[in-house]
Each structure stands twice: as structure tokens, then as C-alpha cells.
Amino acid sequence: MAHDLFVPPPVRLSPEAFDRLRTLLADYSGVYLDTAQQRVLEAGLAQRVAALGETLESYERHISAPAGRNELHRLAEMVVNHETFFFRNAPQMRALRETLLFELHRRKPPGEPIRIWSAGCATGEEAYSLAITVLETFGLALIRPVEIWATDLSELALEKARTGFYRGRSLNNVTPMLLNRYFVRHGDGFLVSDAVRALVRFEQLNLLETFPPTAYGVDAIFCQNVTIYFRPETRRSLIERFHRCLPVHGLLFLGFSETLWNVFDGFRSREVSGAYVYQKVNPPDRPTQHRSTSPRPSLPTETRRRSPSVVKVASTPSRKARPPVAATTAPTMEEDVGRVEQAQALIDAGRIDEAMDLLRSIHPNSSLAPRALVLVARVHADRGELDLAIAEARRALEIDALRSDAYLLIGTIYARQGQGNEAIQALERARYLDPDAALVSYHLALAYRQAGRQEQAMREFRSALSKLARHRSEDLIEGVEVGWLRTTCEQHLGM
Secondary structure, three states: OOOOOOOOOOOOOOHHHHHHHHHHHHHHHOOOOOHHHHHHHHHHHHHHHHHHOOOHHHHHHHHHOHHHHHHHHHHHHHHOOOOOOOOOOHHHHHHHHHHHHHHHHHHOOOOOOEEEEEEOOOOOHHHHHHHHHHHHHHOOOOOOOEEEEEEEOOHHHHHHHHHOEEOHHHHOOOOHHHHHHHEEEEOOEEEEOHHHHOOEEEEEOOOOOOOOHHHOOOOEEEEOOOHHHOOHHHHHHHHHHHHHHOOOOOEEEEOOOOOOOOOOOOEEEEEEOOEEEEEEOOOOOOOOOOOOOOOOOOOOOOOOOOOOOEEEEOOOOOOOOOOOOOOOOOOOHHHHHHHHHHHHHHHHOOOHHHHHHHHHOOOOOOOOHHHHHHHHHHHHHHOOOHHHHHHHHHHHHHHOOOOHHHHHHHHHHHHHOOOHHHHHHHHHHHHHHOOOOHHHHHHHHHHHHHOOOHHHHHHHHHHHHHHHOOOOOOOEEOOEEHHHHHHHHHHHOOO
16 A cells, blocks of 8 residues: 655744754854755755654754754755766866876875865765866876865765766766766766775765864865855855965865955965966965975965965976976956856857856956856856855855845845745845846836735836836847847736
């Protein structure tokens, strides 16, 4: 006899309860949930409350007490995003393969392993991507030992990582050649090969807790799309701790939006093979003696606090010893403007991957970075990755609080999630910052209508129509055709 699946009764959190619980989770895991993720938290709470036979009030007391730490960990595992895929940041892997692994090899004494830390490795795709990159660079018979230490908060994610079985979207960036060389067909998916597994060790670690001795002296740290969910003070603290783990010239790889602008000044950014990486600098007035006499790129002195300088390094595919690389200037404003405009055109044309690679080539400290972040956020929103979209948009606002396009995107996501009050608040901010934007008025009118504020909705639809009058019907605004917007406003107004 078939049994119905048990569906726990729903949990609905008041704004005050949601704020208490997300603060509790953030203090434990670092991840600070946006209000758009309230439904995710409520779903996780419903399952755990039902499983333990507790009320919501008693469960909150339970996880707030020291004895409830294990249960708090289980709840955190349920609400933290673990989705990732192989070779997520292709330019960084290219920089590692073409330049940086060879630099590390020349710098270290014979026989000493290169050690790489994948911090926040989720289900393992990043760690295995690093291992494949190492094997592609140094060959199966490695010219130097390499150790990849992969850590994550979630033991459930790590269990999947250790199985090494993948299928579907996570393999989209794996070329047929790499799939054939480093994976084994297994059922409807693929297993990573033993040669890849041999380089990686997985371990559970909460990045907010004390690091074990293994963390110190690593040569490179990859931590991508982890700190984007952290509050600024938590992000700064973690970056400072990473800095202590790395030797001078050690490397830190972050996601595009996780720039160190106005966060921490112990690193300088380098452009290597089209990717931006951060390199630990010498302590002031304390030059460090290197263990190797091989030449290294010279680093310019830092010019202003909390704004890492840039060193541009050309890619050099040969495995032979390379000559010293001279420092050059960062990309010009005109170059960054051109890249952003081209990326916008590529997004409108549906060529998303090309656009994302182009956006990642923009210097992290460029004045165009906030605009680029909003475009990246739009891509995530179009893919349904709403938590990432909001995190990227909020990072843009941390850098430039006057980005009306960031508030517009956040407001439309809130509206899509049925969070009317939050949507109206964000869209009203966008209207204040850009009072002539027809698209802002259109979405604000929809949000007012959704909230039952009909008079304000009608007023805003009329405002949108007035602003659209200066455009041709075939024009596009943020990828939306003006003629369609005009017709939709007229329908809502009964015209």
C-alpha cells in the first residue's frame, strides 16, 4: 500500500522572528539571509520543527542555547546555497594554468608541495576543477607534489563531494576532451578519476571558527561566492584571517563581486591572463627575503588605503622558465566602458557566458565595477538564481549607494517573490535616484497594484506612459521593448 509523503505544516515568521533567526544563523555560519530567502528559512524550519516535535518558539530557544549547536548546524545546512559547477571562473583557472602554478613551482624548494585551499568548496566542483588544472599543467606524473585541501560548513555537501559523481548542469563547462580524460562514465552521470581524487582532501570546517594548523602556510586560497553572503564586518574579518594564512606573495582568488575595495588593504590585485587575483604584499618597511633567487614580478607601492593596486601580467603558455614580467597600468576608463557596453549587448542578445567572461575582465576597483555587478546580478536573476542576484546587487550598493539599477533589480525580485512591502521600498528608492526612468515607474506601479494600492498604481502607470513618450516603440529599455511597455500600461489604465 502506497503511503503519502509527510508534508510538515507551514511555518510563517514575523519580521521580528525572521530577523532574530537570520542573525543567529549569520553569527554561526556567516551567511546573512536576505528577506527574499525568508521562504527558504521557513521551509527548513517547518521540517526541523516537525521532525523534533517542537513548537517554533521552543525550537528557537533550543538552537539559541549552546546545547543546540548541532541542531543549528543542521538548519544552516538546509538554508545555505550549495549549488556550483566545474570551472565556474574559467579566467582564473586559465591564469593558474598559464602563469601562477609555474610561479609557485619556481618559488618553492624542491620536493615541497604546492598547497591550495578551496574554502567553501560546497559539493566539490571547484576542488576537482583545481585538481584537473594542476594535472593539465604539470602532467599526470607531477613535476611537483600538489595538495588541495577542500573545506565546507556542510557535511551533507562534503558527502556528495567525496563520492565524486556529477551530472547535468554542473558539467556544462567541462570540455569533451577533459570529460574523456578525467572522468569515468557511471550510469547517467560521471565519476571523477582516481588521478583527480588523489590530489584532493575534503574536511568539514566552519570559516567563522578557529582555523586548524593545516590552514597556515597554504600557497593559494580559493573562496568564491562565499563572502558575498556575509555582512561587511564578517567579510572583513575572514579576509584578514586568510591574509594571516598566506605567505608573502600568496594568492587569494575571490568571486567577481567579492572585490577587496574598501574591505582590506593587505593585498594587491594582479591581472593575469585576463583574470584578477589578489597577492599578499610585504609588511610595510619589512622586506621579506625570498627562498628562491628566480625573478619575480615587481609590485608598485600602494597609492591609497583600502584600494589594492594592479599589476598586469601577460599570459605565457610555455612551460619553460619565464623572464621577469614588468608591471603595467590598469585598464583605462574607456576600455572598461567599452567592456560594460559590449557585455550589455551580449546579454541582450542572449550570449550570457561571453558577457560574464567580459564582465570579469573589468578591474575590481574600476568605477565601472558597480555597473558591471548589476549586470552580473541580472544574469543570475534571469537564471533563477535569486539569492545570488540579490547578493550581487547589494554588493554593488555597498560600493555605490546611488545605483538606481541595483534597487530596481532588487525590487523586481522581491515582487516576484510576493514580498510587496520590500519591493515597494526598493523601487521607491530607485525612483528617487532616477525620477525619469520609465521602467522603474512601470515596476513600481505593478508593485503598488500587487499590494492593493490602486490609486498609487494608476498614478505610476500614467507616469510610466509619460516617460515612455520620448522613446520609439522599437527601442529597448533593459531588454524590454518600449511598445510592449506602453501597451501594458494602457491596458492597466483601461485606455
